[in-house]
Amino acid sequence: KAGVTQTPRYLIKTRGQQVTLSCSPISGHRSVSWYQQTPGQGLQFLFEYFSETQRNKGNFPGRFSGRQFSNSRSEMNVSTLELGDSALYLCASSFRPAADTGELFFGEGSRLTVL
Amino acid sequence: SQQGEEDPQALSIQEGENATMNCSYKTSINNLQWYRQNSGRGLVHLILIRSNEREKHSGRLRVTLDTSKKSSSLLITASRAADTASYFCATDKIQGAQKLVFGQGTRLTINP
Numbered sequence: 246k247a248g249v250t251q252t253p254r255y256l257i258k259t260r261g262q263q264v265t266l267s268c269s270p271i272s273g274h275r276s277v278s279w280y281q282q283t284p285g286q287g288l289q290f291l292f293e294y295f296s297e298t299q300r301n302k303g304n305f306p307g308r309f310s311g312r313q314f315s316n317s318r319s320e321m322n323v324s325t326l327e328l329g330d331s332a333l334y335l336c337a338s339s340f341r342p343a344a345d346t347g348e349l350f351f352g353e354g355s356r357l358t359v360l
Numbered sequence: 361s362q363q364g365e366e367d368p369q370a371l372s373i374q375e376g377e378n379a380t381m382n383c384s385y386k387t388s389i390n391n392l393q394w395y396r397q398n399s400g401r402g403l404v405h406l407i408l409i410r411s412n413e414r415e416k417h418s419g420r421l422r423v424t425l426d427t428s429k430k431s432s433s434l435l436i437t438a439s440r441a442a443d444t445a446s447y448f449c450a451t452d453k454i455q456g457a458q459k460l461v462f463g464q465g466t467r468l469t470i471n472p
Contacts, residue, residue, distance in 0.1 A: 288462035301459045343460050351402035
């Protein structure tokens, strides 16, 4: 079956703009987690959605938001972009909540560059 | 904040040698997982070890867990060039919010 699909794969924005990233989980998976990966901070947990409800949230400012639709697809939005938001944004899906399951399935990521 | 910390940050060995990476964590856990990431790609799950297990094998991978020391190790035997990647440990949390937290990773380079 198809894996986790993230779109777009690459994008370039300027400071102050906003961006929306999309994640389609593996069919049947109800949990979607988002991570930000940067060389300096590593993999930082952003949030997790399960059955359209935000289950957990990491320590990121309110500029970072997300949602999940009834078909389990998820989007994350970053408003008022800053240079430090440049990163690889990874989405991962699982059938059960992330901490209850044995394995997360990751997408290839969306690489955001903020100029 | 990071739960797991990998050691070393970078490791370079010759093909055929064994590679050992370590992960230390701070709070009690239910399980610990190891993932691999090829450059700029998504992470791939390698193996999960539960808190009541001490050792687990999967092919050329061997994972140990010492809950008294809050540490785990990943051993890759007979390394291959294709093993070149970053390796991350991930832990859940018993206390507080249940979520998977990743360490900073070990960058492994296998030289032919």
